[in-house]
Amino acid sequence: MSKQPSGRLEGPEYLRGNVDAWQQEAPSYVAAAEHAWASDEPYWGIWRIPESSARLLPDDMSGLRCIELGCGTAYVSAWMCRRGAQVIAIDPTPAQLETARGLKREHGLDFSIEEAFAESIPYPDESFDFAISEYGAALWSDPYRWIPEAARLLKPNGQLVFLTNSALMVMCAPDFESEGPLGTRLLRPYFGMHRTVWPDSPGQTEFHLSHGDWIALLRANDLIVERLLELQAPPGSTTRYPWANPEWATRWPTEEAWCVRKT
Numbered sequence: 001m002s003k004q005p006s007g008r009l010e011g012p013e014y015l016r017g018n019v020d021a022w023q024q025e026a027p028s029y030v031a032a033a034e035h036a037w038a039s040d041e042p043y044w045g046i047w048r049i050p051e052s053s054a055r056l057l058p059d060d061m062s063g064l065r066c067i068e069l070g071c072g073t074a075y076v077s078a079w080m081c082r083r084g085a086q087v088i089a090i091d092p093t094p095a096q097l098e099t100a101r102g103l104k105r106e107h108g109l110d111f112s113i114e115e116a117f118a119e120s121i122p123y124p125d126e127s128f129d130f131a132i133s134e135y136g137a138a139l140w141s142d143p144y145r146w147i148p149e150a151a152r153l154l155k156p157n158g159q160l161v162f163l164t165n166s167a168l169m170v171m172c173a174p175d176f177e178s179e180g181p182l183g184t185r186l187l188r189p190y191f192g193m194h195r196t197v198w199p200d201s202p203g204q205t206e207f208h209l210s211h212g213d214w215i216a217l218l219r220a221n222d223l224i225v226e227r228l229l230e231l232q233a234p235p236g237s238t239t240r241y242p243w244a245n246p247e248w249a250t251r252w253p254t255e256e257a258w259c260v261r262k263t
């Protein structure tokens with residue numbers, strides 16, 4: 001990963017495609033960002049599951065060195081900062097970082113927001129107690145690149161939490177959003193899932209792994225699974241994401257959160 005003369009971060013092709021897509025998407029995430037920054041109680045994922053039931057953050061964050069990997073508009077970083085953590089928030093998309101910096105000024109919080117890819121983060125080994133990604137690196141970065149980097153950054157006994165789409169969601173989503181939300185047929189294979197390029201959005205690459213492949217990758221990087229939370233939509237849930245199906249999500253997980261610890 002290097003900085004080109006233009007000042008733009010460069011890397012493998014999927015990185016540039018995803019950053020270009022997020023430059024376009026950023027304005028449509030501003031309203032949700034304002035809502036999340038204004039909330040004292042963290043909430044997670046597309047069903048806004050409250051932290052009081054998901055419990056993804058450590059009980060006591062005071063003084064913890066924390067990094068958010070693919071922070072987007074950085075509301076997770078804001079929640080950690082308000083809990084007393086020393087936070088670094090990284091993301092490669094300038095337009096997302098602009099929203100994050102504006103909201104940081106507005107809310108008067110003090111943490112560092114930096115332009116970087118989760119695949120290559122300019123901090124020394126064992127710099128952090130806690131790393132988190134909510135649909136940031138966890139979805140948009142190749143796990144075979146960002147998991148080793150997250151493991152490198154964590155201190156021994158440090159914790160990594162990441163939340164992303166479930167493997168089941170990836171298998172059940174129609175190719176095109178216009179075909180409707182998640183259905184009950186398996187449309188693509190479980191074995192070998194890694195990169196997904198939806199025909200709707202040919203310039204973007206998402207990454208998903210089967211549970212067996214996640215565990216093998218985590219173990220290879222000295223990360224032990226403490227908890228796999230399969231998030232269930234509460235009855236009556238709504239979401240702004242057209243691909244999601246609230247009724248489906250009360251029966252099967254659309255999202256999963258992995259809580260792992262470095263040995």
Ligand SMILES: C[S@@+](CC[C@H](N)C(=O)[O-])C[C@H]1O[C@@H](n2cnc3c(N)ncnc32)[C@H](O)[C@@H]1O
Nearest residue numbers: 022070071072073093096117118135136140141
């Ligand atoms: C849905 S946002 C997630 C962040 C936050 N939870 C939010 O919703 O605003 C996805 C973010 O992933 C970032 N992203 C894309 N590729 C990345 C990479 N290789 N490393 C880290 N972040 C990346 C994008 O720039 C985007 O801001």
